Amino acid sequence: MAQPIIITGAGGEYMESVTVVAWRKSTGERVKAGEVLVVVETAKAATEIAAPCDGVLSKVLASAGEEIKVGAVLGLVGTTADDTGTEAGASAGPARAASGVASPTIARKAIDGRILASPAARKTASALGLDLARVTASSIHGRIKLRDLVAVTPRPAIGHPSHLHLERAGPADGTPLVLLHGFGADTNTWRLLGQQLGASSPRIAIDLPCHGCSPLAGFDSIEAAAEQVAATLAAHGIGPCDLAGHSLGGAVASALAAGQRACVRSLTLIAPVGLGPATGLTMLHELAAAATREEIERLLPHLVAEPALLPRGFAEAAAKLRSGTGLRQAQAALLERLFAGGAPRFDTAASLGRVGCPVSIVWGRQDRVLAASQALAAPATASLHLLPGIGHMPHVECPALLARLLMLTTGSPAHR
Amino acid sequence: MAMMRYAEALNAGLREEMARDPNVFLFGEDVGVYGGVFKVSRGLREEFGQSRVRDTPISEQTLAAMAVSAAMTGTRPVLEIMYADFVPLTLDALINQASIYEYVWGGQVRMPFVLRTQGGAGAGAGAQHSKSLDAMLCHIPGLKVVAPSTPADAKGLLKSAIRDDGPVIFLEHKLLYNLRGEVPDGEHLSEIGRAATLRAGRDVSIIASSRMVHESLKAADTLAAEGIEAEVIDLRTLRPLDLDCLTASIARTHHAVVVNEGWRFCGYAAELSASIMDHAFDDLDAPVERVTLPDMPIPYSEPLESAILPTSQKIAAAARRAMA
Secondary structure, three states, rough: OHHHHOOOOOOOOOOOEEEEEEEEOOOOOEEEOEEEEEEEEEOEEEEEEEOOOEEEEEEEEEEEOEEEOOOHHHHHHHOOOOOOOOOOHHOOOOOOOOOOOOOOOOOOOOOOOOOOEEEHHHHHHHHHOOOOHHHHOOOOOOOOOOHHHHHHOOEEEEEEEEOOOOOEOOOOOOOOEEEEEOOOOOOOHHHHHHHHHHOOOOEEEHHHHHHHHOOOOOOOOOOHHHHHHHHHHHHHOOOOEEEEEHHHHHHHHHHHHHHOOOOEEEEEEEEOOOHHHHHHHHHHHHHHOOOHHHHHHHHHHHHOOHHOOOOOOHHHHHHHHHHHHHHHHHHHHHHHHOOOOOOOOHHHHHHOOOOOOEEEEEOOOOOOOOOOOHHHHOOOOOEEEEEOOOOHHHHOHHHHHHHHHHHHHOOOOOOO | OEEEEEHHHHHHHHHHHHHHOOOOEEOOOOOOOOOOOOOOOOOOHHHHOOEEEEOOOOOOHHHHHHHHHHHOOOOEEEEEOOOOHHHHHHHHHHHHHOHHHHHHHHOOOOOOOOOOOOEEEOOOOOOOOOOHHHHHHHHHOOHHHHOOOOOOHHHHHHHHHHHOOEEEEEEEEEOOOOOOOOOOOOOOOOOOOEEEEEEOOOOOOEEEOHHHHHHHHHHHHHHHHHOOOOEEEEOEEOOOOHHHHHHHHHHOOOOHHHHHHHEEEOOOOHHHHHHHHHHHHHHOOOEEEEEEEEOOOOOOOHHHHHHHHOOOOHHHHHHHHHOO
C-alpha cells in the first residue's frame, strides 16, 4: 500500500496553490521517512516536503513547474517501485484532500524563499555554478552544508590525473553499489558477482590507484586511496551509494565510509585487510610479480579453497590483465609501502568504529591470506557471515551466495 | 627542558627578568615576606631585597596608580592583584591612564608595566574569588592581555610582558599553578600576539585559552573516538588576537567552537565569534558555537559550581552540534 506525498498549508494557510520547484528524488529511488522528496514554492517561501514513511518513490504526480492545489497529492511512496496502490485510489491525483494521512515534516523553511545553506556551502556552490535548489540538506539543522554539494558537483574533464577508472553495469536508476577490488585485481574481479546481481541495482566498479586502468601512481595511506575514490565518485556526480570492498578494497571502503567525503548507505566488507596481521605477505609479493597463467595458477591454492571449482580460463584471464610491466612494478612498490615491516600500516577496525551505516563482513572460513578469525576485531554492530569451504575470494568462489548477502545488507527490494 | 610547575615557571621568569634588568621591581599584597599567596614570588625578596619586592597595603586602586606612575618614570613595575575579581578596582588607572597616556601625549611617555592577577573558577572559592574577567580587560584599547595555559608559556609570556613597552595584563588561573610541564632551558620568550595550534584536526577548530585549553584537549580526545578530528588552538594572547591563526584553521575545518570561562553576554567568546564572522564568514559551514559560563554569579557550592563550568563534555557537545 503506497503512502501519498501531500502538501498542507505550505508557507501560509491562505495559500490555495503552490508550484513544484524540484524533485530531490527520482522515481524508483529509495527514501527514508523525513527525507526531503520535493521542494514547492508559495508566494512567500520555498518549502520542503518530506517522505511520510520509508520506501521507494513509486510515482510522481506533479512535475517541476506545475502549479497544484494545497492538499494535493504530489506523488506516492510505496514499498517497492511498482507499489502505486493506495486505500482511496490516490493515483486519481492532485485534488485529493489530505485527510487521514501522516502530515508531512517540513524539514527546512527559508524566509523569503531563500534556501538555507552555510556560508561555505553558498560560496562553493556559487563558485561551481551549482543550483542550491537541487541540493538536499543532510544536517539535522536543515541547512545545506559543504558535504551536501558533493552529490551534485559537476563532473570535471575526464582524465584528471588523480581520478580513477570506473565501469558501470546494471540498471541506470537507483542507489548504486560501488565495488572496490582487492590487491592485484581490478574491476574484472566482480564479473561473476555482477552476473548474479543482474538488474538489482546499478553497479560501479572502480579500479584502485595503481590497479587496472587507473593511474599507476600508488598511495601512501588507505585514507589517501579513499580520498581518490571519493574524488572520483564526486567527479562522476555519484551521490549516496552502497559500498563493498574486497581485501585491500575493504580497507579503502572502510576509510571511505568512516570519512565525510562520500555518503555511504551500507558497507559490505569481503575479507578486509587491516583487522589483524596479514599472513600471506609472501604470496602477495608473488602475486604482485605474477604475469603468466602458470604463475597465477601456482598462487590459486592460496587464494581460493578449491582451485578446481574456479571457472575455466580464470588464471589465463587474470594473467592477461597483469601483463603490463609498469603495473607489476608499481604494485610491488605499493605492497612495500602498505606493509612495511610485515604489518599493515593502517587500522581498519578504527575506521569501522567511526562508520555509522550498517556494516556486514563476509569471510571465507578457509581464507589462507587473512584468517577469518580477524573478523572478530570488528565492532559489535557489524554482522558477520563466515562462509564454510570458501577461501579469500568469496566473490569468485561463491558469487550467488555473496550476491544474496550483499542484497541483505543493501536492503535491495529483490531480496527482502 | 626542565619539568616545572606553572607557579615555578612564573617564579623563574620573574627572577630572570629581575636579574637582567635592575628597573624591574615587584609589588602587591603579600608578594614579599609571604612570597605571594600562590607562591609565585617565593624567594625573590630574599634574593633581590625589599626595595625591589615590596609588600603593600590592600588598596588596589592606589597600587594601579603607582604602577602607572612608576612606569612613566622609567621603571618596569610588576604589580600583583591577588584575585582578578578585584581588578575592577584598578580600572580607572587602566582606562583613564595606562591605556591612553602614550596616545594623548603624542608618544612622549611609555607605559611598561605588567599587572599580574589570577582568576577562574573550580576551586570552590565563591562568587567573589572565582571570576574570569577577560572580556572586561580586553575591551580596553591600548592594553595587551595574555593568558598562558602551560608552564612554558607562563614563563615565556611573562618575560615578554615585562620587556614590553606598553601595559600588559597577565592573567593566570588558580587551578593551573600546580600544572607540571616542560619549560625550555635558557632564555625562553613567547611572542605576545601569537596563538598556538596544540592539536591538528580537519573537522572543527576549538579555540580556547588558559584552563579551557586543557578541557578542549580532553574534548578533542572524546571527539576523536567518535571520528571527529578537532583542531585545538590555544590563544595564549587574548588581545591582540591572532586572527591569522584562527582564520587559517577555519579555512580548513569550516567549523568553530569558541570556549571561554567568562560570562556569555558581551563575553570574550562573543568577541571571538564576531571576529570569526568578520574575517571568515564564507568559510563557515555552521554557526560558531560558544561554550561559556552562564550569566550568573559563580556558586560557592561545589556541585553547583561544577555544573555551570564549561567542561570537556560541553565542548564536545558543541563540536557535535557544529558538525551535525
